[in-house]
Amino acid sequence: MSFDDGSGMAEGLWWQTGVIYQIYPRSFSDASGDGVGDLRGVINRLDYIVGLGIDAIWLSPIYPSPMADFGYDVSSYVDIDPVFGTLDDFDELLSQAHQRGIRVILDLVLNHTSDEHPWFIESRSSRSSPKRDWYLWRDPAPDGGVPNNWTAFFGGSTWELDEGTGQFYLHLCHRKQPDLNWRNPDVRAAIYDVMRFWFDRGVDGFRIDALWILIKDEDFTDNPEPPSQHGEGFIGGYMRPGFEDHSEVQDIVSEMRMVADEYPERVLMGEIYLPVERLVRYYGEDLTGLHLPFNFGLVTTTEWGARSASRLVATYEAALPEGAWPNWVLGNHDQPRIASRAGEADSRMAQMLLLTLQGTPICYFGDELGMRDCVIPDEFTVDPQAAAGRSRDGARTPMQWSLAPHAGFTTPHAVPWLPVDGSYPNINVEVQDVDPRSHLSLFRRLIELRREHPALHLGSQKVMNGDREELLVFLREHNGDRVLVILNFGSSVLAVDSMEVGEKARVLCSTLMDRFGDVYISSLELRSHEGLLLALTDAG
Ligand code: BGC
Numbered sequence: 109m110s111f112d113d114g115s116g117m118a119e120g121l122w123w124q125t126g127v128i129y130q131i132y133p134r135s136f137s138d139a140s141g142d143g144v145g146d147l148r149g150v151i152n153r154l155d156y157i158v159g160l161g162i163d164a165i166w167l168s169p170i171y172p173s174p175m176a177d178f179g180y181d182v183s184s185y186v187d188i189d190p191v192f193g194t195l196d197d198f199d200e201l202l203s204q205a206h207q208r209g210i211r212v213i214l215d216l217v218l219n220h221t222s223d224e225h226p227w228f229i230e231s232r233s234s235r236s237s238p239k240r241d242w243y244l245w246r247d248p249a250p251d252g253g254v255p256n257n258w259t260a261f262f263g264g265s266t267w268e269l270d271e272g273t274g275q276f277y278l279h280l281c282h283r284k285q286p287d288l289n290w291r292n293p294d295v296r297a298a299i300y301d302v303m304r305f306w307f308d309r310g311v312d313g314f315r316i317d318a319l320w321i322l323i324k325d326e327d328f329t330d331n332p333e334p335p336s337q338h339g340e341g342f343i344g345g346y347m348r349p350g351f352e353d354h355s356e357v358q359d360i361v362s363e364m365r366m367v368a369d370e371y372p373e374r375v376l377m378g379e380i381y382l383p384v385e386r387l388v389r390y391y392g393e394d395l396t397g398l399h400l401p402f403n404f405g406l407v408t409t410t411e412w413g414a415r416s417a418s419r420l421v422a423t424y425e426a427a428l429p430e431g432a433w434p435n436w437v438l439g440n441h442d443q444p445r446i447a448s449r450a451g452e453a454d455s456r457m458a459q460m461l462l463l464t465l466q467g468t469p470i471c472y473f474g475d476e477l478g479m480r481d482c483v484i485p486d487e488f489t490v491d492p493q494a495a496a497g498r499s500r501d502g503a504r505t506p507m508q509w510s511l512a513p514h515a516g517f518t519t520p521h522a523v524p525w526l527p528v529d530g531s532y533p534n535i536n537v538e539v540q541d542v543d544p545r546s547h548l549s550l551f552r553r554l555i556e557l558r559r560e561h562p563a564l565h566l567g568s569q570k571v572m573n574g575d576r577e578e579l580l581v582f583l584r585e586h587n588g589d590r591v592l593v594i595l596n597f598g599s600s601v602l603a604v605d606s607m608e609v610g611e612k613a614r615v616l617c618s619t620l621m622d623r624f625g626d627v628y629i630s631s632l633e634l635r636s637h638e639g640l641l642l643a644l645t646d647a648g
Contacts, residue, residue, distance in 0.1 A: 126163025434467025610646025
């Protein structure tokens with residue numbers, strides 16, 4: 109697929125050519141010494157982020173919250189939780205990030221608020237409250253039980269009885285996260301004002317949480333039994349018609365886009381766990397929807413290998429609307445880390461894949477080091493989703509900065525809110541920073557190459573591996589700049605054989621960081637689990 113079509117996108121906008129890095133603020137860097145990461149911690153680490161070559165950071169929620177879901181339960185949309193700092197700290201972060209050329213994207217949690225948000229407190233105060241209709245209230249079933257059979261993502265029924273008013277409210281996630289009624293125009297207007305509040309402050313965009321479940325079936329019809337595959341958290345097929353992917357969500361998306369378009373060059377990214385054909389509808393008609401509906405293919409795939417990767421690319425490319433900008437996600441705070449899913453060697457290949465595929469890469473903090481999921485003993489488990497047997501704590505443990513106590517995440521006498529993974533003496537920034545072959549050095553080099561080569565940040569993409577079982581090969585190309593990406597997912601040495609791309613090439617980078625110089629493609633061999641980036645030097 110190619111974008112060099114005179115569409116005006118030839119040079120690319122920042123969110124197209126750049127790399128986005130997700131920070132889970134509780135776990136990134138703790139400056140205050142209370143064991144929880146904070147904004148000052150992020151400010152202190154901005155130079156590290158610059159050194160990675162990142163263009164934008166996305167911060168998971170930092171708003172006031174009772175932390176029942178660690179910030180995804182918002183009790184005020186227009187302030188900062190004291191655990192993270194103050195609005196002044198936020199303004200300083202924004203300004204210091206901008207001075208360094210780093211954009212800042214916030215998380216917009218709008219399917220639900222906290223039950224401690226003043227809107228909900230008012231809504232539950234009486235059946236005749238002016239905000240009653242801001243949330244979804246239903247009478248008990250005739251037998252006094254829950255209004256329907258819907259099950260929450262965090263386990264149990266989606267309905268919680270409010271004793272005071274005798275009605276149930278809906279919560280698709282935790283019972284402390286009541287769902288807003290997005291059919292109510294006042295709710296929409298209030299959230300759009302929240303967006304303007306942050307845009308006016310200079311925020312560069314939003315990652316919109318749980319976007320595909322905003323609108324619920326008007327009659328609250330039972331979901332088919334059993335809800336099946338969707339047992340796996342947010343991942344799975346389209347199995348919950350009661351609250352997934354209603355067409356009215358598209359109207360909301362275009363309204364949000366209009367708000368974003370009141371400001372120059374803002375970005376809207378959306379969390380949507382749907383099959384690709386449905387996902388791409390969130391680009392909106394004539395691309396008037398989200399800029400980047402998250403493509404979770406690399407996260408949700410159950411197989412890790414050349415075949416599945418090339419299948420993912422092909423399916424995605426076939427589904428993308430004309431002119432839509434692709435994106436790839438490798439990990440986030442809800443999913444097991446890539447180094448645990450794929451293993452150490454393949455996690456290096458995964459970084460190469462993420463940072464060379466066509467479209468915007470979205471990276472999860474710590475993956476640049478190859479951080480693994482931490483095994484958390486039951487007594488330290490804090491994730492509310494653990495109640496449904498799917499704790500996400502393992503992927504949320506503190507960033508591993510150094511050999512210092514608690515991996516340098518917090519002060520020596522503090523107790524980190526989640527344990528630090530035992531791998532930290534080997535997997536940390538301090539050690540990897542000075543090792544030219546480390547995971548971190550690879551990550552930085554890949555971003556450097558991505559920046560240097562228009563083929564990588566703007567170019568067309570062609571998958572060329574044919575039906576080779578263990579080799580994934582694709583060509584990126586822009587105005588004569590040609591870069592070939594070859595990944596050997598197999599456990600033996602593989603010859604590349606000749607390809608229709610010419611013979612001569614120069615090694616830009618091996619995932620093992622030990623190959624340089626000129627090569628001939630027909631005599632090239634890749635070691636097991638090695639990825640190679642080649643600049644093609646024959647005329648194209
Ligand atoms: C966030 C989760 C959160 C859930 C409820 C998600 O999709 O990524 O971390 O628990 O929304 O807000």
